[in-house]
Ligand SMILES: Nc1ncnc2c1ncn2[C@@H]1O[C@H](COP(=O)(O)OP(=O)(O)OP(=O)(O)O)[C@@H](O)[C@H]1O
């Protein structure tokens with residue numbers, strides 16, 4: 472019986488898009504761990520809290536309750552009655568989030584939120600199959616060339632592909648510590664695969 476499916480990978484490798492479709496096919500909720508880190512970064516920017524200051528970030532979380540709401544069609548993050556979701560995928564948050572994610576106590580807070588979610592689900596991120604859910608039923612790790620990822624990301628947000636590629640490479644460097652594939656993860660280079668082909672590969676590898 473499927474309990475947890477993890478889909479990890481580097482920035483803009485297709486984790487969220489693939490996880491949402493895989494979860495839909497498996498009739499499971501899908502969980503986006505990155506949204507929690509993004510929400511903390513957004514709150515820090517909104518309240519002028521330095522992302523280098525772990526204690527200040529923890530105090531911010533104490534005074535502003537964040538809630539991740541996983542739905543089949545996508546996740547939402549709410550903060551005291553306000554839906555923050557539409558503010559979380561911006562270049563400003565992209566530039567701040569990796570620094571937030573480097574703090575061990577912030578990571579522990581995110582992991583506590585994720586482990587409290589009712590199973591089963593598909594969960595995407597960087598370290599779902601390693602640090603957070605090592606016991607997962609089946610694990611995948613997505614990669615793609617930085618150029619292909621930049622072209623895909625530039626396709627959904629306005630922006631120069633070269634600048635997007637440079638930003639993705641920067642985020643990859645900052646995220647490297649928590650972005651290693653689990654030894655038992657199936658690695659998928661999606662550079663030359665369509666979204667449907669990636670989803671199909673994953674569904675074929677999920678035990679019945
Ligand atoms: N295999 C693919 N072929 C073509 N386009 C893809 C593929 N996978 C994802 N995409 C597109 O690339 C863009 C980025 O995908 P997505 O947001 O799912 O990546 P991500 O890994 O979740 O990104 P981030 O780490 O920044 O949250 C989206 O527009 C998505 O539709």
Ligand SMILES: Nc1ccn([C@@H]2O[C@H](COP(=O)(O)O)[C@@H](O)[C@H]2O)c(=O)n1
Pocket residue numbers: 482483486504505506508509568569570572595596597598599642646649
């Ligand atoms: N499991 C995770 C997920 C995310 N992060 C950090 O959050 C950033 C945004 O994540 P996206 O999946 O939305 O791109 C990411 O760049 C990491 O800094 C993480 O550390 N661990």
